[in-house]
Each structure stands twice: as structure tokens, then as C-alpha cells.
Amino acid sequence: MRPNFLKGIRFTDLTWAGAGPFGTKVFSDFGAEVLKIESMTRPDSVRTAGPFKDGVVGTNRSGYFASRNTGKHSVSLNLKTEEARQIVRDLVAHSDVVCNNFGPGAMDRLGFGYEALRAIKPDIIYLSMPMYGQDGPRAELLGVGMTISAVTSIMWQTAYGPDDPVGPGTHYPDHAANPYHAAFAVLAALAHRRKTGRGMKIDLSQVESTTNFVGPAIVEAAATGRELPQIGNRSRNHAPHNIFRARGDDAWVAIAVTDDAQWRTLTELIGRPDLAADASLSRVAGRLAALARVEEAVAGWAREHDVADIVAALRPHRIAVAQVSSSRDLIENDPQLAHRRYWQHVEHPEVGPVLLSALPFTIDGERVQLERPPLFGEHTEAVLGGLLGFSDERIKALNELGALS
Amino acid sequence: MERPFDDIWVLDMTYDLGRYVGRLFADLGASVTRIEPTGGLPDRQLISSNDPATREPAVYEFEFLNAGKASRTLDLQSAEGRAAFAALARSAEVILLERGGPLYDELDWLRSLSPSIVVTSVSPYGRTGPWADAAATDLTLQAAGGIAWLSGRIDDAPLRLPGSQATMVSGVYAAVATSLALYDAKATGRGHVVDVSAQECIAHSLQNSIQMWDFEKKVSMRGGEGTRDASEDMFACKDGLIFLAAPRSLGVSWNALINWIRETGHPAGEALSEARWADRVWRLTSEAKHILRETLESFTRQYTKEELTQEALKRKIVMGPVSTVLDVLEDPQLRHRQFFESVVLTHLNATARFPGAPYRLSEPVWSVSPVAPLDPTPARS
Numbered sequence: 001m002r003p004n005f006l007k008g009i010r011f012t013d014l015t016w017a018g019a020g021p022f023g024t025k026v027f028s029d030f031g032a033e034v035l036k037i038e039s040m041t042r043p044d045s046v047r048t049a050g051p052f053k054d055g056v057v058g059t060n061r062s063g064y065f066a067s068r069n070t071g072k073h074s075v076s077l078n079l080k081t082e083e084a085r086q087i088v089r090d091l092v093a094h095s096d097v098v099c100n101n102f103g104p105g106a107m108d109r110l111g112f113g114y115e116a117l118r119a120i121k122p123d124i125i126y127l128s129m130p131m132y133g134q135d136g137p138r139a140e141l142l143g144v145g146m147t148i149s150a151v152t153s154i155m156w157q158t159a160y161g162p163d164d165p166v167g168p169g170t171h172y173p174d175h176a177a178n179p180y181h182a183a184f185a186v187l188a189a190l191a192h193r194r195k196t197g198r199g200m201k202i203d204l205s206q207v208e209s210t211t212n213f214v215g216p217a218i219v220e221a222a223a224t225g226r227e228l229p230q231i232g233n234r235s236r237n238h239a240p241h242n243i244f245r246a247r248g249d250d251a252w253v254a255i256a257v258t259d260d261a262q263w264r265t266l267t268e269l270i271g272r273p274d275l276a277a278d279a280s281l282s283r284v285a286g287r288l289a290a291l292a293r294v295e296e297a298v299a300g301w302a303r304e305h306d307v308a309d310i311v312a313a314l315r316p317h318r319i320a321v322a323q324v325s326s327s328r329d330l331i332e333n334d335p336q337l338a339h340r341r342y343w344q345h346v347e348h349p350e351v352g353p354v355l356l357s358a359l360p361f362t363i364d365g366e367r368v369q370l371e372r373p374p375l376f377g378e379h380t381e382a383v384l385g386g387l388l389g390f391s392d393e394r395i396k397a398l399n400e401l402g403a404l405s
Numbered sequence: 406m407e408r409p410f411d412d413i414w415v416l417d418m419t420y421d422l423g424r425y426v427g428r429l430f431a432d433l434g435a436s437v438t439r440i441e442p443t444g445g446l447p448d449r450q451l452i453s454s455n456d457p458a459t460r461e462p463a464v465y466e467f468e469f470l471n472a473g474k475a476s477r478t479l480d481l482q483s484a485e486g487r488a489a490f491a492a493l494a495r496s497a498e499v500i501l502l503e504r505g506g507p508l509y510d511e512l513d514w515l516r517s518l519s520p521s522i523v524v525t526s527v528s529p530y531g532r533t534g535p536w537a538d539a540a541a542t543d544l545t546l547q548a549a550g551g552i553a554w555l556s557g558r559i560d561d562a563p564l565r566l567p568g569s570q571a572t573m574v575s576g577v578y579a580a581v582a583t584s585l586a587l588y589d590a591k592a593t594g595r596g597h598v599v600d601v602s603a604q605e606c607i608a609h610s611l612q613n614s615i616q617m618w619d620f621e622k623k624v625s626m627r628g629g630e631g632t633r634d635a636s637e638d639m640f641a642c643k644d645g646l647i648f649l650a651a652p653r654s655l656g657v658s659w660n661a662l663i664n665w666i667r668e669t670g671h672p673a674g675e676a677l678s679e680a681r682w683a684d685r686v687w688r689l690t691s692e693a694k695h696i697l698r699e700t701l702e703s704f705t706r707q708y709t710k711e712e713l714t715q716e717a718l719k720r721k722i723v724m725g726p727v728s729t730v731l732d733v734l735e736d737p738q739l740r741h742r743q744f745f746e747s748v749v750l751t752h753l754n755a756t757a758r759f760p761g762a763p764y765r766l767s768e769p770v771w772s773v774s775p776v777a778p779l780d781p782t783p784a785r786s
Contacts, residue, residue, distance in 0.1 A: 005589035030585055051613060051620040063616025138738035141714070142658065142723045146637065150648035153730045155639065157567035158556055165646070165727065167639065168566055169555035169627050175610040180577035185764040187584040188409035188433050192770065194591070196407050201767035208744055209763040211733060213573045220465040221730040223750060223757035228730045233544060233565050237458050241544060243553065243562045252563050254548035285458065320540040322549035324563045326624050327614040330551050339534035342605055355619035360605035361582045362531070364598050
């Protein structure tokens with residue numbers, strides 16, 4: 001399906017890199033007109049970061065860019081020129097939402113502060129999402145997604161055990177917490193505007209947003225005054241509960257036994273009646289106390305078996321088990337994702353078909369069909385000539401000035 | 406005062422993966438009522454346990470993820486209970502379901518109660534497909550969704566992210582999908598069925614690893630093995646760890662760091678100015694990572710996290726403290742912005758600080774309140 005839930009809603013979208021564009025993508029996927037403002041004088045860093053189709057670098061060849069910008073329209077504007085900045089103001093006058101993920105103060109310096117744009121469009125919804133908020137002693141701290149993981153404790157908590165933190169392997173907050181909290185806030189503001197006629201300013205500090213993703217840990221530490229245990233793949237109240245090496249090259253399986261009956265079943269499946277007979281292990285407290293022995297039993301069995309066989313043995317007994325899947329496993333060998341048509345191939349004029357993740361839900365039993373990402377500046381003339389009514393001569397003159405580069 | 410969702414009533418039967426959805430709506434004005442069977446939904450059973458080890462982590466999740474919700478017991482096995490539920494559903498806008506919870510298998514009946522209702526289901530693998538009924542936990546979903554693969558050291562096991570991230574990730578995606586469906590339902594009077602798979606939500610959050618395979622046939626490896634710059638890591642300092650990012654693509658950060666070290670006269674400044682540090686490919690090697698760690702830590706170990714952060718601010722180095730959970734509660738920026746909210750913990754007879762709003766809105770429409778007790782005696786009117 002191509003949902004038109006947001007037909008008639010227009011975004012002037014100044015976001016770039018990862019978290020901002022990922023948050024506005026869901027709006028273009030649902031039928032909003034998202035005008036992505038970009039310039040080659042300061043290219044979107046995911047256009048210039050890989051991966052590139054066949055490893056060949058090119059403005060329109062980045063897979064990362066494609067995955068964050070489906071269905072958007074690209075309007076090239078060099079914001080170093082006053083002419084381009086005026087065009088942004090003209091677009092805002094015709095927009096419902098304007099959004100950015102620049103550092104604090106950058107929008108004001110461009111003349112795009114909330115009050116300035118509200119003077120142009122009184123009911124504008126205005127989203128900013130700097131890393132640490134607009135004001136305060138660390139507002140100017142520079143960071144990437146991993147910095148947000150660091151200052152919110154996610155990095156410290158992602159640990160094999162006590163004092164052995166490793167941190168997430170990705171810029172995790174960029175890929176769910178911040179884009180989707182931002183999208184939810186914009187949707188709330190749209191709902192509010194529909195009832196009240198009033199727009200709203202949304203100030204999303206990416207650190208504050210991400211801190212909610214570890215909310216229960218924060219509440220626990222605040223209530224007890226104690227640091228949380230660094231437990232990694234283990235559990236505070238279940239055992240065995242870990243990721244075990246399986247037979248094969250870098251093959252791993254996650255197993256989570258969540259009650260005592262499952263433990264008895266597992267001992268049978270792994271051929272260890274001695275453990276089933278050991279009363280000290282029959283309750284979880286005993287298994288947690290003898291964790292090394294319990295885990296070694298499972299590990300010894302798992303490394304002699306293929307992941308698929310382990311999953312096939314445990315799953316019918318309602319024991320939680322899963323292969324630790326790589327990207328390739330998900331794309332090529334995951335029957336569940338394949339059955340649900342999770343993967344979409346979208347045709348792209350420069351790089352051919354692009355593999356994209358569908359939105360992770362269905363609506364009325366159907367997938368939201370994604371549209372391809374825009375080529376750089378693909379829609380500039382159509383937007384200036386159509387929406388803003390500029391003549392061909394005027395567009396040509398702006399181009400010669402470098403305002404559209 | 407008007408609030409974005411003050412005209413929305415949500416009937417919430419989630420107990421794990423779907424709980425954050427109702428929380429997000431409640432904070433912006435929705436009335437969210439948990440409908441619980443006799444004995445409570447599974448998350449209430451956990452916090453009612455006599456075993457402190459079972460109760461302990463679960464109660465904080467319960468308080469945080471259910472904040473702002475009311476709770477009501479309804480026996481949905483009985484005709485009276487079902488009639489009472491039907492009456493509620495006719496005036497509700499949203500129903501939230503979770504696999505294993507009440508009414509998950511009665512989608513058609515729910516839709517028949519109201520043509521404009523939005524019914525959102527959250528489940529480990531979605532409603533359809535060969536794994537629709539497979540048992541799952543946070544750990545196995547992080548494995549099946551592909552994110553556990555991406556963390557950890559290359560010579561050790563893959564590592565999951567902490568603190569029920571399957572619940573958090575599924576929660577934000579499901580909330581956005583529900584809000585989109587509601588926006589349309591309000592405009593057209595036509596309801597929707599939303600089916601959210603936690604595995605898919607996680608698989609949707611894997612940075613660029615899907616495109617790395619599609620375009621370059623490279624499998625992204627845990628710890629960024631082969632792709633992550635030597636500088637993008639934690640380094641020891643006097644009182645903990647600092648996180649630095651100074652790859653060649655963030656040249657300003659690297660140059661500012663090296664200039665600072667050189668200014669102090671520390672020998673690491675000279676060592677890190679050697680030509681090989683301009684070679685972005687060599688910087689990906691384990692040799693470079695080893696040398697950078699030894700060299701840089703000989704410098705950073707002289708300073709505290711706070712001192713390093715101050716220099717990062719002054720010199721525009723991309724560097725910040727690796728905070729423990731207790732550190733986050735003392736973060737000077739969060740304190741300055743008065744981020745934390747004091748909230749009563751209904752099931753612990755205590756008060757604790759909660760993370761504040763994930764977004765600040767220019768109208769005072771966001772607020773957090775404690776989870777209400779189950780079936781409070783109605784006040785006399």
C-alpha cells in the first residue's frame with residue numbers, strides 16, 4: 001500500500017546525516033511531501049559516506065543515504081547565499097513542519113529561529129534536535145551517536161561483565177530512540193494543531209530522548225542509590241540465559257530459559273540427566289549460584305551442534321532461542337522476514353535496485369510500499385517553478401548566482 | 406488546557422514489548438487504561454512475587470513503562486466482562502494488544518465493536534509467518550533482529566544492548582505507527598489494524614549494515630571490526646572512561662586533540678603526529694588501535710572525565726564522558742536543564758527521579774504521573 005494518511009502535509013526538512021532524516025522518512029513514507037533541503041557546498045554526510053553501489057563513490061550512489069530518505073524530494077539550496085535563505089522562508093510559508101538537527105544557535109544564525117519562522121507561518125511546527133539541548137554548560141559539546149550512548153550510560157551498561165564495558169557496535173541512539181521520539185512528537189504536534197489551530201516548537205535534546213531508553217535503570221539507580229550490575233547477555237533472574245557458540249564459523253545462538261520446567265526440559269534435550277537430578281539446580285536461585293557449571297553444560301552441547309538444529313530442538317518446547325543473525329543472515333536466510341515480505345527492492349535510476357528495510361509493521365495487513373530516494377537536487381526546479389511559481393528566467397538566474405548548488 | 410491526545414482513550418493490554426506505547430500517549434494527555442485479568446497482567450504478577458530477586462528489576466520497569474496509566478480488572482472469560490469491555494471499546498480510540506495477553510486472538514471481534522478504532526498489536530515476530538508463535542525474550546529478539554551481532558569484541562561472543570531494548574525500540578515504532586493510524590482515523594472515520602514485529606523493529610535499527618551487504622557484500626562485524634577508526638573508542642582516564650571520536654572524516658576533532666597534547670609537551674603529541682596517522686586505512690587495523698590506546702592513555706590518564714570534557718568543549722574535540730547510571734543522575738547538563746522529574750513509585754512506597762520528557766514542547770502539554778493502583782475504589786460523587 002501507498003498510504004495517504006498525511007496527504008497535504010508538507011515538510012521543509014533541513015535535517016541531515018543519520019538521526020534527523022531517519023525521523024522524517026516515516027512522514028514521506030506515509031504520504032507527506034518532505035522537501036529535503038541540501039547543498040553540495042556542505043553535502044549530507046550520509047551521501048558522502050558509504051556504502052556505495054559496487055564500491056564506486058558518487059553523490060547518488062550511497063546506500064546509507066537511500067535507506068534514510070525514501071520518498072523525499074530533494075531541493076538544492078546553498079544556504080550561504082541570501083537568495084537561498086529567502087527561498088527557505090518562502091517554502092516555510094507553504095509548510096506545516098520545519099525541522100533541523102543542527103547544533104544550538106545554528107538556525108538563528110541562518111535567520112531561521114522559531115520566532116522568525118513563526119512570523120512567516122504562524123502555525124508552523126518547528127522541530128530542533130541538537131545533541132545535548134539548546135542551552136546549558138554542555139550544550140556545545142560535539143558528539144556522534146556513540147557519544148550519546150556514552151553520556152546516557154548505554155555504553156557503560158553494554159558490557160560483558162563488571163568493569164568490562166564494550167558499548168554498542170553502532171551509533172545506536174541515531175537509529176531508533178531519537179528519530180522515532182522526534183516523529184512521535186511531530187505527530188502529537190500535528191494532532192494538537194488540528195484541534196487548536198496552533199503550531200508548536202519541539203526542542204528534542206538527543207541525550208534526553210535517549211536517556212528515556214534506559215528509563216527503568218535510571219529509576220532503579222535513583223531509588224536505590226546503587227549502581228546497576230553490568231550483566232551483558234545474562235539475566236538477574238533467569239539461568240541459563242546467554243549467547244553460546246554453536247558449531248561452524250562464528251556461529252552463535254541465544255538461549256533464554258525463563259522457568260524451572262524449561263530447565264528440566266533443557267537438561268533432557270542436551271543429554272544431561274545428572275543436572276536434572278541435581279536438586280540444587282532445580283530452582284533458578286541455585287542455577288544462578290552455580291552459573292559457571294550451568295553455562296558450561298549448555299556451551300558444551302551447543303558447540304557440537306549447528307545453530308539451526310539447536311533452534312529446531314528447543315523451539316517446540318517453548319524455550320526462547322534464536323540464531324544470532326548477521327545482516328546477511330537476515331537478508332538471505334530468515335524465513336520469518338521473508339514470509340512477511342520485510343525486504344523491499346526499490347528501483348533507482350543510477351544504481352538499479354536498492355534493498356531496503358520495510359517499516360517494521362504492517363497496516364491493515366499490508367506493507368507500506370517505499371518510494372525511491374531522490375537524486376541530489378532532483379526536485380529543485382519543480383518546487384521553485386511549481387509551488388513557488390518562479391519563472392524559468394528567475395530559476396536560471398538563481399542557478400548562475402550559485403544559490404541552487 | 407488542551408493537550409495533544411486529551412481526546413484519546415487507550416485500552417492497553419500489553420505487558421512487556423508494547424508497554425512504552427501507552428506511556429508515550431499518556432504523557433501527552435491520553436487516558437490510558439490497562440485492562441487486566443484477575444490476578445493481573447504478567448508484569449503485575451512479577452511485581453507481586455514474594456521473591457525479591459524477581460520483583461526487584463521488574464518493579465522499576467513497571468513503574469516507568471506504566472506511568473500515567475490507570476488499571477482495571479475485567480474477567481474477559483465471562484459474558485459480563487466481555488460486555489463491559491465492549492462498552493469501553495465503543496468509546497475508545499485505540500486498543501493495544503500483545504501476543505500472550507488478553508484478546509490478542511480476537512481481532513475480528515475488536516474491530517466489530519467500533520469501525521473507527523485503531524488496534525495495534527505488538528509481538529515478538531508479528532502476527533503471521535512461521536515464527537509467529539515462537540517463544541522469545543529480549544535476548545533472543547536482539548539476536549534474531551541482528552543487533553546483538555553488531556556489538557562485542559571480535560574474539561568474544563556477540564553482546565546484547567542493556568535494559569530491555571527490544572521493548573524500547575518496539576515501543577517507539579509502535580507508538581509512531583499508532584499515531585499515524587489515529588491521525589487518519591480521526592480524519593476519515595476509518596479504523597486500522599497495526600501489526601508490529603519486535604524482530605523487524607530491531608532489524609530496522611542496524612545503522613548501514615543492510616546496505617553494506619546489499620551494495621558491497623560486506624558483513625558488518627561486531628565492534629566495527631574493519632570499519633571503525635582506532636579513535637572511535639573508550640579510553641581510560643583518571644577516574645573512569647572517556648569516549649572519543651576523531652577519525653580522519655572528523656579531522657577537526659583529531660587535530661584539536663593532537664594540538665592540545667602537543668601544547669602540554671606530552672610525548673604522545675609527537676607520536677600521534679607521525680605520518681601514518683593520516684592513513685585512514687591503517688587506522689582501521691588492530692595494530693593502530695593497540696598503539697593509539699597505549700599512546701593516548703598515557704596522556705588521558707592524567708585527567709579526570711570532567712577535565713577532559715571541559716577541554717573537549719573548549720577545543721571542539723568530539724569527546725565525552727562514559728557515564729555510569731549513577732553518573733547520568735548527576736550529569737551537569739541534565740541538572741542545568743532540570744531534566745529529571747520526581748515521581749511517586751506506587752508499588753514501592755517511595756519517590757524517585759524519572760527521566761524527564763524525551764522532547765520539550767513550547768506548550769506545557771507533557772507531564773508524567775505515577776501509575777495508578779489497580780481498581781481504586783471510586784470516589785463518591
